Amino acid sequence: MNKQQPQSVHGTEQHRQYGAFQNEIYRKGMxxxxxxxxxxxxxxxxxxxxxxxKPTAFNYVAGGAGERATMDxxxxxxxxxxxxxxxxxxxxxxxxxxxxxxEKYDSPVLMAPVGVQQIFHEDxxxxxxxxxxxxxxxxxxxxxxxxxxxEVAKSNGNGPRWFQLYWPQSDDITISLLKRAQASGYxxxxxxxxxxxxxxxxxxxDGGYVPFAKGIGNATGFTxxxxxxxxxxxxxxxxxxxxxxxxxxxxxxxxxxxxxxxxQIALLKKNWEGPIVLKGIQHPExxxxxxxxxxxGIICSNHGGRQLDGAVGSLEMLPEIVDAVGDKLTxxxxxxxxxxxxxxxxxxxxxxxxxxxxxxxxxxxxxGKQGAKQVLQGILADLDQSMGLAGIANIADCNRSMIRRxxxxxxTKSSN
Numbered sequence: 257m258n259k260q261q262p263q264s265v266h267g268t269e270q271h272r273q274y275g276a277f278q279n280e281i282y283r284k285g286m287x288x289x290x291x292x293x294x295x296x297x298x299x300x301x302x303x304x305x306x307x308x309x310k311p312t313a314f315n316y317v318a319g320g321a322g323e324r325a326t327m328d329x330x331x332x333x334x335x336x337x338x339x340x341x342x343x344x345x346x347x348x349x350x351x352x353x354x355x356x357x358x359e360k361y362d363s364p365v366l367m368a369p370v371g372v373q374q375i376f377h378e379d380x381x382x383x384x385x386x387x388x389x390x391x392x393x394x395x396x397x398x399x400x401x402x403x404x405x406x407e408v409a410k411s412n413g414n415g416p417r418w419f420q421l422y423w424p425q426s427d428d429i430t431i432s433l434l435k436r437a438q439a440s441g442y443x444x445x446x447x448x449x450x451x452x453x454x455x456x457x458x459x460x461x462d463g464g465y466v467p468f469a470k471g472i473g474n475a476t477g478f479t480x481x482x483x484x485x486x487x488x489x490x491x492x493x494x495x496x497x498x499x500x501x502x503x504x505x506x507x508x509x510x511x512x513x514x515x516x517x518x519x520q521i522a523l524l525k526k527n528w529e530g531p532i533v534l535k536g537i538q539h540p541e542x543x544x545x546x547x548x549x550x551x552x553g554i555i556c557s558n559h560g561g562r563q564l565d566g567a568v569g570s571l572e573m574l575p576e577i578v579d580a581v582g583d584k585l586t587x588x589x590x591x592x593x594x595x596x597x598x599x600x601x602x603x604x605x606x607x608x609x610x611x612x613x614x615x616x617x618x619x620x621x622x623x624g625k626q627g628a629k630q631v632l633q634g635i636l637a638d639l640d641q642s643m644g645l646a647g648i649a650n651i652a653d654c655n656r657s658m659i660r661r662x663x664x665x666x667x668t669k670s671s672n
Contacts, residue, residue, distance in 0.1 A: 274352065274363070274640035277633045293623040294630050298594045298615065298671040301631070305618035312465040313375040317617050318672070319459030322565025326558055327672070330592030333569030335670065337601045338662045342647030350643050351650040352636075354609055356586060357444060357531040357552055361416060362392035363636055364603060364651055368560075368590055368613035369420035369446065371400025372473035376621040382411035383625030384616070389415025393632055396420050396446055396611070399433070399510060402472060404479040409440035418444040420535070421524075422451060422510040429509060431527045432482035438529060445528045446555070447521075450536035453513045455563045468507045471499040477506035521549045533588065536563075538573050540580040543587075553586035560591050560613055571602060575656075578606030594671045596638025600646065603654035614672075 284290040320327040374380040381403040388395040399422035419442035495502030531552035570591035589607035619631030
């Protein structure tokens with residue numbers, strides 16, 4: 257792992273008071289008659305997005321695998337942990353900064369990689385990456401993007417950005433994507449392991465909808481010089497001139513139905529200068545194999561319940577994974593985060609940072625990039641305020657003494 261001294265990756269004040277966003281909302285409401293464009297209630301956010309989005313777009317983001325049992329498990333896992341607040345502690349000023357892979361970030365919140373953002377709002381990836389930069393949230397670009405690697409880098413400006421790889425079967429295309437991302441300032445490579453084929457997703461199947469089939473979400477491939485050259489050699493034309501055929505070629509390469517192997521991580525290590533993080537780890541034995549493979553981090557994740565139905569909630573496995581490998585690499589968390597208190601729980605169980613997915617996309621759908629920004633600001637404000645109320649002054653103080661596992665009968669999920 258990177259042992260260099262931490263360096264700030266965003267030009268913001270060291271001690272942001274994210275909770276001040278709450279006061280701003282009240283001030284605008286009381287004195288300017290201006291209400292939030294996106295609900296601040298996590299239980300209502302999905303319904304608000306549903307009222308705006310086309311059914312196909314809503315089902316794509318809100319849907320999960322099978323009967324959505326894994327999605328339910330993610331939320332139920334959070335409900336089994338309760339905060340145990342401490343009083344009379346010096347928590348008036350909180351420090352949310354974290355250090356990941358030798359670099360300092362403003363908070364432990366990262367924007368999860370979500371594909372095909374143009375189907376949610378015309379602001380798409382470029383707009384969301386822009387506002388992530390404004391609030392200091394690292395933007396993780398999905399391979400399944402409707403904006404190119406270079407376009408998102410430009411919109412993100414000086415903001416921290418990572419690149420998520422849906423691992424192509426063609427090594428030359430893989431290497432090309434890695435080179436492009438590095439040249440565009442993406443600092444961390446996030447390799448998604450659980451989506452080498454698309455799961456059985458009834459919400460999409462009932463609508464007969466997969467955007468990639470018609471070229472939507474294929475910008476990463478269509479702008480790649482190696483993919484374009486291979487396509488020209490095979491079809492004597494460009495992806496733009498034969499979109500359906502190009503889409504079939506691209507999707508067949510990244511969602512091929514064939515998994516990679518642990519041995520093949522060597523290719524990524526050889527062609528990426530910087531931290532490599534494996535996303536989709538749920539089993540402690542796989543976490544140990546990640547250590548053996550020499551990667552820098554893992555993300556405990558079940559893809560938000562979008563891949564394997566009936567799987568265990570990610571939070572359920574987090575402490576076991578942290579106990580197994582937490583001193584050997586950086587453990588991050590994804591799947592089911594909806595509130596600031598959810599973040600505290602994940603951090604208290606050993607995660608060093610968390611990824612936010614659906615909530616920000618719902619905000620994007622409702623209010624474009626400013627809607628997504630408001631959602632992220634709200635989650636950060638909730639985190640900041642809740643830390644103070646729980647007697648937690650900094651991220652290091654989020655530990656297992658602050659939570660207790662309690663199972664109440666009828667304690668169901670609080671939000672989707």
